Amino acid sequence: MKVRVIVEGQREILDEIQQIGESPVEAGKRAFGRITERVVPLAKADCPVESEDGGALRDSIRTTRPNLTRTGRVSAGVVAGGAQLARLASERGRVLPGIYGSIQEEDMTLHHSTGQAKFLGRNFLREAERAPDELRAELDEAIARARR
Amino acid sequence: MLGDELATYLAAAGLGLTVGTNLFSVPFPASAPDASVCVVEWGALASEETFGASLSAVAMEKPLFKVMVRGARDAADTARQLAGQVCKKLRRLGPATLSGVAYYNVTAEPPQFMSFDDNGRPRWHFDGTAFKAES
Numbered sequence: 001m002k003v004r005v006i007v008e009g010q011r012e013i014l015d016e017i018q019q020i021g022e023s024p025v026e027a028g029k030r031a032f033g034r035i036t037e038r039v040v041p042l043a044k045a046d047c048p049v050e051s052e053d054g055g056a057l058r059d060s061i062r063t064t065r066p067n068l069t070r071t072g073r074v075s076a077g078v079v080a081g082g083a084q085l086a087r088l089a090s091e092r093g094r095v096l097p098g099i100y101g102s103i104q105e106e107d108m109t110l111h112h113s114t115g116q117a118k119f120l121g122r123n124f125l126r127e128a129e130r131a132p133d134e135l136r137a138e139l140d141e142a143i144a145r146a147r148r
Numbered sequence: 149m150l151g152d153e154l155a156t157y158l159a160a161a162g163l164g165l166t167v168g169t170n171l172f173s174v175p176f177p178a179s180a181p182d183a184s185v186c187v188v189e190w191g192a193l194a195s196e197e198t199f200g201a202s203l204s205a206v207a208m209e210k211p212l213f214k215v216m217v218r219g220a221r222d223a224a225d226t227a228r229q230l231a232g233q234v235c236k237k238l239r240r241l242g243p244a245t246l247s248g249v250a251y252y253n254v255t256a257e258p259p260q261f262m263s264f265d266d267n268g269r270p271r272w273h274f275d276g277t278a279f280k281a282e283s
Contacts, residue, residue, distance in 0.1 A: 103263055106273060108188045108214055109175040121275075122191045125212070129194050 016143055024139060025074055029066035031138040032076035035127050036063040039078045042123040047080070048104050048115035052088060057101055060084045061120070078124055080105070149173075150211045150278055151187045153246040154238065158185070161237045163230065175216075182220040182269050183227070185234060189213050193277065205282040208252065217259070217272045224261075224270035231259035231272035238276055250281040 040061055047058040057080055066076035081101035085091055090100045104110070108117045151173030158165050165171040165185055172186040180186075193210035215234055219227025239256035256276035264270055 099263065106214070106262055107271075108190065108216065109186075109265075118190045121212075125191065125193065 024142075025068050027138040027142050028074035028135060029068075029076070031135040032074060032131065033063070033066045035131055035134060036066075036076045036078050036124075039063075039120075039124050039127050042127070043078060043080070043119050046115055046119035046123060048110070048112040048117075048119070050104075050112070052090070053085065053100065056084045056088075057081065057104055058115075060101075078120060080120055149189070149283060150213055150280070151189050153249055153251075153280075153283065154187045154213070154278075157241075157246045158187075158234060158237060163233055163237070176218060180218075182218065182267075183223065183230075184218050185230070186216050186218075187213055188216065195282075208279055209282050211278050211280070212275065213278065214273055214275050215256075215259075216262070218265070219270045219272075221268045221270075227270050227272050228259065228261070231274065235259050235274055242279070246280075247283075249283040252279045252281075254278045 040063060043061050044058050047061060049055045049058055060082055061078065061080045064075075064077040064079055066074065069075050081098050085098075085100055088100050090103075091098075105117060105120055110117065155167050155171050155173045159167045159171055167173075170181055170184045172180060172184065173188075174186065175188055176184055176186050189211050191212040193212065195206040195210065196208040198207045215231070215238070217227050217231040217234060219230075235256050235258065238254050241254040242251045243253075244251045254276055257274045259272045259274040262271040262273045
């Protein structure tokens, strides 16, 4: 059995992209940057606050700058932890710092009076599902600007 | 629900796991033995939906889950081995029917070491996503 696949509209799509007048990478950076900016307050609201860290883990949640990776992908992210947590007892002397934040994110057996595990992952995945639509809207707007 | 369906499946997978004894669909109960496994649902990707009657089932749901494997003190390698075996029983599972529910596919990341708990017990974990019929 033979299957024949015909793709139509490639030329039109390429013409549209070329009319953007700027790199689609920049449009991707804007779209993904907006998504990660939305994740930060959601993750902070969900982040456990324990006596050990006093809210330092929550306060450390931030976006990474959208960039183009070496493999040609537009990347944007949300991270937690860093220097603010280095003073914690659980971090002292560790070759690979970040264990406290990792455990708060991954350990589902911990009991928290506020917040919960997967405070980053849950909120990031929920917002990231909107990425295709938001990227499409960004590209449409860039094309419209180029045509004016 | 996913946790019960996966636990029932794993209990019959020849890994020495028994639901309610050393295998749980909730975070480890206080009564759980040192060497135990739990499957915990923690979120979901957007379901696939089709037009249909009010309150009709979605076409496919995509729950997210975590498997935690805890070992006895000084038995980290045993726990690691079990985590690997559980992972292999889940990743790329499907198409299959678990407890009467259609599972189209399951993805699972390689197990990673989490930490020792407050009682010195090693814990390994991995995350996964199930693509399944609604249950």
